[in-house]
Amino acid sequence: MEILMEFGSRFVSQLQSPTLAFLLGGILIAALGSRLTIPDAIYKFIVFMLLLKVGLKGGMAIGEADIGAMLLPAFFAVVVGCLTVIIGRYTLALLPGIRTEDGIATAGLFGAVSGSTLAAGTVVLESEGISYEPWAVALYPFMDIPALVLAIVLASVYLKKKDGTGDKVAIWPIVKESLQGPALSALLLGIALGLFTNPDRVFDTFYEPLFRGLLSVLMLIMGIEAYARLNELRRVAHWFAVYAAVAPLMNGLIAFGLGYIAHVLTGFSPGGVVLLAIIAGSSSDISGPPTLRAGIPTANPSSYIGSSTSIGTPVAIAIGIPLYIGLAQLVFGA
């Protein structure tokens, strides 16, 4: 009982943290009909800045890291990416009024990863004083790419069975498409620059100090966008909304469990476990949608983009992040 109350008060205090407050503020002003918008050029630049910074930091750390320790978490990231897509695909297939292609694409998007949510997670962890392996951010592609590949393969298999229209899926083009997307490109570029060059000074004077502030603006944009996409979601089956509210937390908890195993087996840090859960709970907002659009052209984008942007991401950030942190405090002690 006391634990629940502590959990509750911690949750309310998280809602007052800038990261979540700006997200909710964005939803609120959009709901009140505000015409405030942040130009798209600014949005794209902020996403670039955040992912480059996350990558730079990861890259500088990987240089000094014990790469062996990364193997099990990376393997679990692949497992989570695949498992969440499979669970999502067959869960959505059971629900009424959902076209199978739409369900597969939605499961793929929720299995894939959001760089913005990852950035938000690192800021909340740092604010809470919870440390994590700096290379943990590099788990992103290990979860993101398998999820997108698997979703497109599953869709192709289904379509071939149904009416023979599904093509044989070439996997490498999907992997390439993911790696070339702006989000993963920025992250990997940052890792490479952090690993092979000396960006310390420009990191300390530019990317690091601007990170929290730019993230607050990004959260505001994502809140505004979440509300704007609700209308799109209203036009598709309501079960998408239910899935979008439940899947981020379910996916996050699966990753938390596997992360816990890695903690026991190889000493993966509690902060790393939380970050793995945050990554798993997120749904792709930048690179995933165009990849799925190209890979499953018959799926209706309103279903998967609507459910991810308008419900999945707010749930992943505003409920998921505090949930995994609270859980870590229960499981690993204060």
Next chain:
Amino acid sequence: MEILMEFGSRFVSQLQSPTLAFLLGGILIAALGSRLTIPDAIYKFIVFMLLLKVGLKGGMAIGEADIGAMLLPAFFAVVVGCLTVIIGRYTLALLPGIRTEDGIATAGLFGAVSGSTLAAGTVVLESEGISYEPWAVALYPFMDIPALVLAIVLASVYLKKKDGTGDKVAIWPIVKESLQGPALSALLLGIALGLFTNPDRVFDTFYEPLFRGLLSVLMLIMGIEAYARLNELRRVAHWFAVYAAVAPLMNGLIAFGLGYIAHVLTGFSPGGVVLLAIIAGSSSDISGPPTLRAGIPTANPSSYIGSSTSIGTPVAIAIGIPLYIGLAQLVFGA
């Protein structure tokens, strides 16, 4: 005599302050035909950043403020907003060659408030070491909304009298339109976030340090824009230019007088009096024009936007701000 000389030297030193220098620099390079422009996305983002910062600071302060002290200044802000529109409307009606609708819209825009000028005012006050009640920035909507509402009502009354085309004006839509505009939205969102959440860290590391610099860029943009709009103004009656040069200072001095009364009655600070005058001297540049365009569709935008952007705003910033500060030093002592 000595006072005048001191006032003059203070004025020249103000022109060298970055805020005014960038404004004049923008006018100058535009006059010299430079093709330098700052992209519109950057302009919109800067305005958002400045107003959010002004709001955050106000919101954080309101939490600790004696709200009772705000009542009289807020009431006077409403009075100034209405009074300046009425004076402007009947002054412009007396001048030759001015269509009454154009005159009413112009009076409304000069009665309304500019967030950019407000931001510039806070920077100049802080540079001069003049403190003011942090909630004073929240006086903005108390002046802005009544001014726009009243202008649209006056135009409707006039048009109905003239030829029966004026509709019955519903006031709430105008209030809502104002509150939902990007400038007031950003300010009020900032106030709400400052009041109900803990944005101290992101404020101290991002919004506060970038404020002066972003303002300098905004001033440059406004200077370039002021010169560009001069051509528009040339196509309308010259009396608009005369009004645009005089009204900001007259409106500011009226507010200074009422602010002085609030100082005597309730101890409103000298800095607060100056800020009230700066707000009153400004003319709306972001939210006002579209509201008036929708509310008084028969008025010619070249008249009110041209006079406000090309003459009103430069006068309000470059002459008004130093004038009220100088006046405050005369009235309230060094």
Next chain:
Amino acid sequence: MEILMEFGSRFVSQLQSPTLAFLLGGILIAALGSRLTIPDAIYKFIVFMLLLKVGLKGGMAIGEADIGAMLLPAFFAVVVGCLTVIIGRYTLALLPGIRTEDGIATAGLFGAVSGSTLAAGTVVLESEGISYEPWAVALYPFMDIPALVLAIVLASVYLKKKDGTGDKVAIWPIVKESLQGPALSALLLGIALGLFTNPDRVFDTFYEPLFRGLLSVLMLIMGIEAYARLNELRRVAHWFAVYAAVAPLMNGLIAFGLGYIAHVLTGFSPGGVVLLAIIAGSSSDISGPPTLRAGIPTANPSSYIGSSTSIGTPVAIAIGIPLYIGLAQLVFGA
């Protein structure tokens, strides 16, 4: 031999500096097919910020400088601007498959100056702890304008001889066009504001701290752009690529030589000599192309823009800057 090895190791360490690393990173991800792009509005704003900062710093310094010392370097800047165009024009005329107009325009662009390269040069010099006369940045227009004017005059003379179509060239419009371009405007505005106003505080809190970081983003953009333009260059004669690889270094070394003479005669600093070489080695990327397009309308922009952006600028930054610094250490001692 030892000197060569030291030079080599210094060169490799320069490639790890953020300035060059981001440039090469941009080329690399573009070559790997990444869809990462930085919006054009951000690019334009960054260029403005960097040149304004370079100008502000120069302007603040000129106020305290001995202007007499500037005369000889400024004269040499004019000489370099003209000499490099003449050498380029007649060299390109000797090469097979190159239309003379295209050759003249290319020589003009390589004689003109790039503000981005200048900004990169100042950062590298500061990182290396090499000081230079702060007014040296003001040498930019003394080289840039004569180069563009001369190229347009040479093209006109050639066209008149050939078929009588070349008009009599009015020089003042080209000078004006150059001065009004966004790059020179921003630089000169910065110099004026630094010279006549007190921008210290906004410089120290905004323009200076953001400089390195914004430059790193600009280098990334230029790298991406360089790769993207390679295709354009492939469609024109291959000799353009050879010229583009050699001309920056040749032009830089000519300027280095003249700068050395100024060092001996008037004590021009070693850092100033390097900066003069960097300016001379750069080719105009912002203001030059539109000026040449207007001034030599029959020249094919793919030839001069392609060779400058895709080869000239990367060579000028990644090879030129370390080369002149190494040379200065040989010539002037450690």
